[in-house]
Amino acid sequence: MESSAASQPSVMRHIEYDRFGDRDVLTLSESPIPQPAEGQVLVRLHGAGLNPIDWKTRKGLGFAARQIESHLPWTPGYDAAGEIVAVAEDVTTLAPGDRVMGMIGFPAGGGAYAEYAVAAADELAIVPDELDLVTAAGIPLAALTAWQGLFEVARLEPGQKVLVHAGAGGVGHFAVQFALARGAHVIATASAANRDFLAELGVHEVIDYHTTDVVDECYGLDVVLDLVGGETGKRSLHTLGETGVLVTIPTVTADDIVSEAEAMGLRAHGMTVRPDAFHLDEIAELIEGAEVKVHIDQSFPLDQASAAHEKLEGGHVRGKLVLDCR
Structure with a gap:
């Protein structure tokens, strides 16, 4: 496994829930930082995007809830953006230091409401230089x-x-x-x-x-x-x-x-959306060329995921909501 020179902490903060329910099931926990397996990279997350599927799944509604109900506790979040800190030995397309975004772990894996997450290398696209990584987290799924x-x-x-x-x-x-x-x-x-x-x-x-x-x-x-x-x-x-x-x-x-x-x-x-790094690359090009803008309505600290879900459930969000995972 190749990793960046800076030493990584061994523990990370993340949001999880151990049962379906209202916003109060969302808890801030600490766990060991995961390690990338074959075909994966480890990302130090800057942002996690929020999507309606997040609160619906938390309530036990929809197809994603059926896939995770026997695997609780679970860390939600499919939209991730951050900096790669380690890659598995077989990953040659990405390297530590790369700024990436992607729709990760869909539908049963999730994991973006966290300070670190593992992701399949082929789920990720490079983030344009002019786009900050918290904003980039609002892009993938939507x-x-x-x-x-x-x-x-x-x-x-x-x-x-x-x-x-x-x-x-x-x-x-x-x-x-x-x-x-x-x-x-x-x-x-x-x-x-x-x-x-x-x-x-x-x-x-x-x-x-x-x-x-x-x-x-x-x-x-x-x-x-x-x-x-x-x-x-x-x-x-x-x-x-x-x-x-x-x-x-x-x-x-x-x-x-x-x-x-x-x-x-x-x-x-x-239709049901699916991860696609090639589509994300095309989208990133439009953003880089200023043909498309990402509008972030509000950003919340990671430990305020419950407040973020409250706004998300209320609807009428202009553009996107994101969690700042830094």
């Missing part, structure tokens, strides 16, 4: 969800019209920027408070979902990226053109929306 939803599933092309629901949120604020970078005409739903934020990102039309039904404003769309689900997803089917496609992200309502689309003779797909 940006990959937006990227894969738009370009792999919906196959968005330049010149097409796309509607992004919850355009100011974690996934949404990446999705609108990726679609704009691809040359699409971008419409987004948001609250009135986020209109200016989305306009600054370059969104062509912002629809206030409190006052306006998208069906009254949109028709003949090529792509809808539904980040809300439920009735919003079903209503949005009426905005599609004959060859349009709706991609819905919330898994709990995806089957219903896909069934309704089939009944209407339309196309809709659910």
Whole structure:
């Protein structure tokens, strides 16, 4: 194992829970720093991104909870950014000192709510020099969800019209920027408070979902990226053109929306994000070229993970929330 010259402490702080439940199950613990196994690296984390799957899993909801329920206590967090301090002997693509980010340990491993974490080398991408590592932690899962939803599933092309629901949120604020970078005409739903934020990102039309039904404003769309689900997803089917496609992200309502689309003779797909370092490299290039910005709504110290989850569960986060793990 190759490691950086600076001596590492032997113990780290991390957040864990030993049962599913409310925010009070999140506890700050100390454990030995893990060592990288074959194909892995050890990262000294600067930041961990928060995502809705974090609080849903903590409550015992969804597919990730089923995978970890017999392996508690568990350290949550899939979004990690930091500096590599050690690599396994078989890892040749990364080295100690590299600044990296990635979606790690998905779905059963997790581990990013910590001062150190091991990650598979092929889950990680190099962070652009001008981006600080706490901010970089807000990128992986949300940006990959937006990227894969738009370009792999919906196959968005330049010149097409796309509607992004919850355009100011974690996934949404990446999705609108990726679609704009691809040359699409971008419409987004948001609250009135986020209109200016989305306009600054370059969104062509912002629809206030409190006052306006998208069906009254949109028709003949090529792509809808539904980040809300439920009735919003079903209503949005009426905005599609004959060859349009709706991609819905919330898994709990995806089957219903896909069934309704089939009944209407339309196309809709659910999707689950997956780690992909090549996609992250492409995303990093857009950030490096100033075509995409990462917006951090708020940063919390590691020991305030409970407060971070409180804000996360409340919804209406503009961009991303992150934990500062330093």
